[in-house]
Amino acid sequence: MIDLSVDIAGVRLANPLVTASGTCGYADEYADLLDLRQLGGFFTKSITQKPRQGNEYPRIVETRAGMLNAIGLANIGLEAFVRDKAPLLRQLGIPVFVNVAGVQIEDYVAVAGRLDELDAVRGIELNISCPNVKEGGIQFGTDATQVHKIVSAVRAVCRKNVLVVKLSPNVTDITVTARAAVEAGADALSMINTFTAMAIDIESRRPILANRTGGLSGPAIRPIAVYMVHRVYTQVAKAAGVPIIGMGGIQFAHDAIEFLLAGATGLAVGTALFIDPGGVLGIRDGIADYLRRHGHTSIKEIIGTLQT
Amino acid sequence: MIDLSVDIAGVRLANPLVTASGTCGYADEYADLLDLRQLGGFFTKSITQKPRQGNEYPRIVETRAGMLNAIGLANIGLEAFVRDKAPLLRQLGIPVFVNVAGVQIEDYVAVAGRLDELDAVRGIELNISCPNVKEGGIQFGTDATQVHKIVSAVRAVCRKNVLVVKLSPNVTDITVTARAAVEAGADALSMINTFTAMAIDIESRRPILANRTGGLSGPAIRPIAVYMVHRVYTQVAKAAGVPIIGMGGIQFAHDAIEFLLAGATGLAVGTALFIDPGGVLGIRDGIADYLRRHGHTSIKEIIGTLQT
Amino acid sequence: MAVPTTKSKGIFTAGVLANRPACADHFALLLRLAEFPPTQPGQFVNIRCGRVEPILKPTEFEWRPGSLPPPHQPETVGRQPLLRRPISLAGRRDLDDGVELEIIHRVVGVGTAWLAGLKAGEPVDILGPLGQGFRPVDRPLAAVVGGGSGIPPMLYLAEALAAAGKKVVAFAGARSGASLPLTIGAHDLPSQAGWPTLCTAEFAARGAATVITTDDGSLGFPGLVSQALQGWIERSSVAQGELAVYACGPNPMMQAVAGLCLPAGIPCQLSLERHMACGLGACQGCVCKVKDDSPQGWKYKLVCKDGPVFDVGEICW
Amino acid sequence: MAVPTTKSKGIFTAGVLANRPACADHFALLLRLAEFPPTQPGQFVNIRCGRVEPILKPTEFEWRPGSLPPPHQPETVGRQPLLRRPISLAGRRDLDDGVELEIIHRVVGVGTAWLAGLKAGEPVDILGPLGQGFRPVDRPLAAVVGGGSGIPPMLYLAEALAAAGKKVVAFAGARSGASLPLTIGAHDLPSQAGWPTLCTAEFAARGAATVITTDDGSLGFPGLVSQALQGWIERSSVAQGELAVYACGPNPMMQAVAGLCLPAGIPCQLSLERHMACGLGACQGCVCKVKDDSPQGWKYKLVCKDGPVFDVGEICW
Numbered sequence A, B: 001m002i003d004l005s006v007d008i009a010g011v012r013l014a015n016p017l018v019t020a021s022g023t024c025g026y027a028d029e030y031a032d033l034l035d036l037r038q039l040g041g042f043f044t045k046s047i048t049q050k051p052r053q054g055n056e057y058p059r060i061v062e063t064r065a066g067m068l069n070a071i072g073l074a075n076i077g078l079e080a081f082v083r084d085k086a087p088l089l090r091q092l093g094i095p096v097f098v099n100v101a102g103v104q105i106e107d108y109v110a111v112a113g114r115l116d117e118l119d120a121v122r123g124i125e126l127n128i129s130c131p132n133v134k135e136g137g138i139q140f141g142t143d144a145t146q147v148h149k150i151v152s153a154v155r156a157v158c159r160k161n162v163l164v165v166k167l168s169p170n171v172t173d174i175t176v177t178a179r180a181a182v183e184a185g186a187d188a189l190s191m192i193n194t195f196t197a198m199a200i201d202i203e204s205r206r207p208i209l210a211n212r213t214g215g216l217s218g219p220a221i222r223p224i225a226v227y228m229v230h231r232v233y234t235q236v237a238k239a240a241g242v243p244i245i246g247m248g249g250i251q252f253a254h255d256a257i258e259f260l261l262a263g264a265t266g267l268a269v270g271t272a273l274f275i276d277p278g279g280v281l282g283i284r285d286g287i288a289d290y291l292r293r294h295g296h297t298s299i300k301e302i303i304g305t306l307q308t
Numbered sequence C, D: 001m002a003v004p005t006t007k008s009k010g011i012f013t014a015g016v017l018a019n020r021p022a023c024a025d026h027f028a029l030l031l032r033l034a035e036f037p038p039t040q041p042g043q044f045v046n047i048r049c050g051r052v053e054p055i056l057k058p059t060e061f062e063w064r065p066g067s068l069p070p071p072h073q074p075e076t077v078g079r080q081p082l083l084r085r086p087i088s089l090a091g092r093r094d095l096d097d098g099v100e101l102e103i104i105h106r107v108v109g110v111g112t113a114w115l116a117g118l119k120a121g122e123p124v125d126i127l128g129p130l131g132q133g134f135r136p137v138d139r140p141l142a143a144v145v146g147g148g149s150g151i152p153p154m155l156y157l158a159e160a161l162a163a164a165g166k167k168v169v170a171f172a173g174a175r176s177g178a179s180l181p182l183t184i185g186a187h188d189l190p191s192q193a194g195w196p197t198l199c200t201a202e203f204a205a206r207g208a209a210t211v212i213t214t215d216d217g218s219l220g221f222p223g224l225v226s227q228a229l230q231g232w233i234e235r236s237s238v239a240q241g242e243l244a245v246y247a248c249g250p251n252p253m254m255q256a257v258a259g260l261c262l263p264a265g266i267p268c269q270l271s272l273e274r275h276m277a278c279g280l281g282a283c284q285g286c287v288c289k290v291k292d293d294s295p296q297g298w299k300y301k302l303v304c305k306d307g308p309v310f311d312v313g314e315i316c317w
């Protein structure tokens, strides 16, 4: 038997595979296509204090080996989440992490504080890296001082919940923001969010997305994501003992293994879920095959073992 | 007749299409496959003061809709260039821009100064954004103070030559480095260079590239490049009257038109040259078709006309 | 009858039974599956337009490791395109040992071009059925109105309505006769005046007469399909209280149909299109505005999950 | 004879004449072109392993613009893979009205899997010929040594050497008999002792006897192809002054061959492999180290342009 379980700051995931926030809603949408109980954990769509209707249509566009999205954090809001979704998520039987977004630090604190009261929730993921909203989001995530401030503030209200901080790749040196997050008390880092990008309708000469810009995700960005995970692992996370949840273009077991070797403990699948929802379990099985073939009994034996 | 000519700081290009530095050597390699005289201009591989043998093999690896390279600025060095290549380039009959790289500011100044004496050269492109060398390169390109310093120093020795500064996308806000370059006297900006990235051989658990990391180019990065060009155009270049040479994943006419609408005056093709060397002329013709279809007589009518 | 699946949707590997051009720019693809969940007209499937192929295992070398350059990444397998493509069901047939699904699509880009190239016997990966289909209304007479690639779902709908005992009249509009994905002249010819005739094999087989309209007047009634519908409603003896309208097509067409039905109180359902990533209600990509009694007067619904079929009264254009 | 092209290389659209499995893991692809520049054994072509298809023009809408969602980007046409794939020529035939090229490749990944799926009549985009081929040496006897997918270029080379009046002996090594891309037993059977026999149809047709070796001993001489070569040189009456060796295969094999030839002063040329982006000498991606009298003792050459064939004395392993 291969032990695929990993530990995210004290939360045990039966395997490293989790959903990337925003690509799996609040879990009900995939019911027929993917047995979510078989995942390591579930990360929800971003939740904000008040419901948000999100950006105008069009919100997505495909690009070469990737896609742009500018959903604009459309979500049902904290209270509806607590009332309608949390009970269902609890029944999933796997650790649930709620992604939290906001415009001001107070918003984040309010949402995180309320979520700390819920049994259904094991952790929160602080989205300080959404490129698709006018205020908040990414502006917090690209400046180390801001990162420190917001993480500290939210840290104070995460008593029970594990605090995962989601990093933006739209920075000169991601170890700087990673370090700020860790120093301010992040229990884990998740990376990467999407790259700000644009696609143009050359006939109408307008951006295709109503929001004008969107976030690039999918296989196109994977080599950058692997690099960033490896950098943060070796320069910040390893020494601090802070696990990384890696993501960005994971579609096949091969991709996932790259992230593990680079230093990721958890693995989130986003865009690829749209293409092949069940594929995430294929990734899990592919990792087990790989471990078996290489004579390992536990996935922990390969995390961060890239030889450079 | 459609007028495809553009002006890069006083240098007239018969059409906007140029080679991306490093992907077309010093012009002789493509002789049978592409009539370079039909391009708007030619950008050489980076030249350093002394010859460089570059990084160990492997230097390239394909990724989804892109490739990583870590050539390591392999080049014949300034003197061999002046002696062996410059005379040939002169015969091309199109404006030649020499890409200049170095480890210290003095290197850049020495190379740029010598190139200013050559009739064969119309401009230099300052490569302060190469992610594949240990020293120099990208470290100059991600810090605005450094950018200002190096551009000012090189500016002083570019009397005849047009000074193009090539920007790195590995930054939090590319308008900051763009502004620094413009304020220090750049005549034009070229963007973007490659993203630092990594691909892992999961069997040997080593990075595939001998240099460990490489630069991601090709269609995968195009939506980010288009966004960055548009941002720099609207926030820096337009007001300053500084033209942008756009690049990053241009493969088809459609891509090129996105860059033109976003604000690029010149268009460089790199990775796609490897796949279809002659395709660059197809791009040129495709732009002309588009202009005709939309009732334009000059390409200048559409540059930067994206409606946001 | 095939063993019914217990899930309402799933991912299935279908085999291509036949793939034929249905006109100058549409292809009709007949798929065969061992099983498929129950479907309604108006529902769609989300198709992976790329080879269904196993991912390559890391190469085993002939010689000792390290002898060749380090492996490329085997999953440079760039399926083209990346995301699935939504296509409505144009028909379904349940057989003893499986299910046949028909889809008819217009070739407009990478995905549909890939579909058009499929050969008999090849596998296709489909996710579905998705969305909410048409909800039959308690009216004896049904006008099914399709524009361009909005025609295909109307075939499936016409069949279901006819089976439910309704009298069905089809309105099918195209840019020109050549781009109409229907077989003309089987029993009758299209009327230039816009009267229903048994002129298309497909609708006739489903018990429906058809009005053909073309923008360029090359076939049938010259003009828009909504104009023909209006003419028919006004000039025929149709009792408006007996009629329900179901439509799918480009927005302007559907707006015109809505403009006809809403004031006249004719029940009307419209099938909308949006770019989709997931097709499942997860990504929030495919929003449309529907009326709502919030202060702003509207809210978003998801075309993939709440639609694609909406009631005419709901939609904010 | 086809009209010769004036350029030494170019991009050509070839048509597939035949595509057959040559063994358990190699395919043999026969291509037909109207013209192709002169080639030498050892040269290669760079193949775009993806459909040769026109780029889609922006869609013309059936209805007025704006009626559909804004267009996707038509060039999401992700050809798979992105870069071309280098494959050696395994043979060439000049006909009255064109040229036939043969390539034999091992299926190891996306690109070669795509090649393996080609059907007669389909187009293939090839860039070439590229690189410097083998340079025939003034020796009457030639040993052509191929390991695995290094065997194909040896077919073309054997033919050319035989045509130039040399006596040619082929050494072909594989992991096992099943993965040897040659037709066995045409005139004779492989010798388990490693003696040349007319055992392969392909080399026999080119006038060469063959020694087969397999790692697992399933066919011919059990062991490495370099061991068989050594045995043959040592035990046969070959005058070493008459012999030249040409080899292509995995590095360890070529190193073994080099280790044989260098000390014995046998002229030897080796064909190297590298991952390539351009194949033209432009990207500097495909470097190999060659001896040099600089202080460090080596410099880089480009396998695509200066090679792939190098003299045994040049190479720094």
Ligand SMILES: Cc1cc2nc3c(=O)[nH]c(=O)nc-3n(C[C@H](O)[C@H](O)[C@H](O)COP(=O)(O)OP(=O)(O)OC[C@H]3O[C@@H](n4cnc5c(N)ncnc54)[C@H](O)[C@@H]3O)c2cc1C
Residues within 6 Å of the ligand: C044, C081, C085, C086, C087, C088, C089, C103, C104, C105, C106, C107, C108, C109, C110, C111, C112, C113, C149, C150, C152, C153, C272, C273, C274, C275, C276, C308, D059, D068, D069, D070, D071, D072, D073, D074, D076
């Ligand atoms: C619920 C639903 C049902 C559909 N049913 C059918 C059908 O039965 N027959 C049919 O021919 N088409 C149908 N479509 C439209 C079909 O999905 C698109 O034509 C297809 O996705 C285009 O893919 P492509 O790769 O060929 O084109 P692309 O290269 O992606 O784009 C080319 C053109 O197609 C348009 N397009 C792309 N995706 C969509 C989309 N999701 N919705 C609308 N337009 C799009 C683009 O705006 C562009 O103009 C349906 C769409 C939806 C949402």
Ligand SMILES: Cc1cc2nc3c(=O)[nH]c(=O)nc-3n(C[C@H](O)[C@H](O)[C@H](O)COP(=O)(O)OP(=O)(O)OC[C@H]3O[C@@H](n4cnc5c(N)ncnc54)[C@H](O)[C@@H]3O)c2cc1C
Residues within 6 Å of the ligand: C059, C068, C069, C070, C071, C072, C073, C074, C076, D044, D081, D085, D086, D087, D088, D089, D104, D105, D106, D107, D108, D109, D110, D111, D112, D113, D149, D150, D152, D153, D272, D273, D274, D275, D276, D308
């Ligand atoms: C000059 C030259 C001539 C060649 N001639 C032949 C030939 O006649 N027959 C034949 O079967 N193969 C030949 N090869 C090797 C062939 O190029 C590769 O097998 C092919 O590129 C693999 O492409 P892929 O997409 O199928 O595999 P990928 O998915 O790209 O990779 C799969 C495996 O192939 C290896 N590989 C990929 N590219 C290369 C490359 N450029 N060189 C070496 N190994 C590579 C990788 O290391 C990996 O192990 C030649 C290579 C060169 C450089």
Ligand SMILES: Cc1cc2nc3c(=O)[nH]c(=O)nc-3n(C[C@H](O)[C@H](O)[C@H](O)COP(=O)(O)O)c2cc1C
Residues within 6 Å of the ligand: A020, A021, A022, A023, A045, A046, A069, A071, A073, A099, A127, A130, A166, A192, A193, A194, A216, A217, A218, A219, A247, A248, A249, A250, A268, A269, A270, A271, A272, C277, C283
């Ligand atoms: C449609 C879509 C919606 C997303 N919404 C969110 C979100 O609400 N919050 C968040 O933190 N990240 C969001 N993301 C980012 C993903 O969680 C993930 O970081 C990114 O897509 C990279 O992973 P991938 O390449 O596997 O998709 C979204 C991504 C997509 C594609």
Ligand SMILES: Cc1cc2nc3c(=O)[nH]c(=O)nc-3n(C[C@H](O)[C@H](O)[C@H](O)COP(=O)(O)O)c2cc1C
Residues within 6 Å of the ligand: B020, B021, B022, B023, B045, B046, B069, B071, B073, B099, B127, B130, B166, B192, B193, B194, B217, B218, B219, B247, B248, B249, B250, B268, B269, B270, B271, B272, D277, D283
């Ligand atoms: C193989 C290779 C070598 C390159 N060498 C250089 C270089 O020497 N100097 C430089 O400024 N940019 C270099 N670049 C970057 C390109 O000029 C260009 O900025 C980048 O590749 C993005 O364009 P593309 O996507 O069209 O390739 C190189 C790119 C590639 C792929």
Ligand code: FES
Residues within 6 Å of the ligand: C275, C276, C277, C278, C279, C280, C281, C282, C283, C284, C285, C286, C287, C302, C303, C304, C305
């Ligand atoms: S397509 Fe994802 S929510 Fe509708």
Ligand code: FES
Residues within 6 Å of the ligand: D275, D276, D277, D278, D279, D280, D281, D282, D283, D284, D285, D286, D287, D302, D303, D304, D305
């Ligand atoms: S492959 Fe580009 S230089 Fe050899």
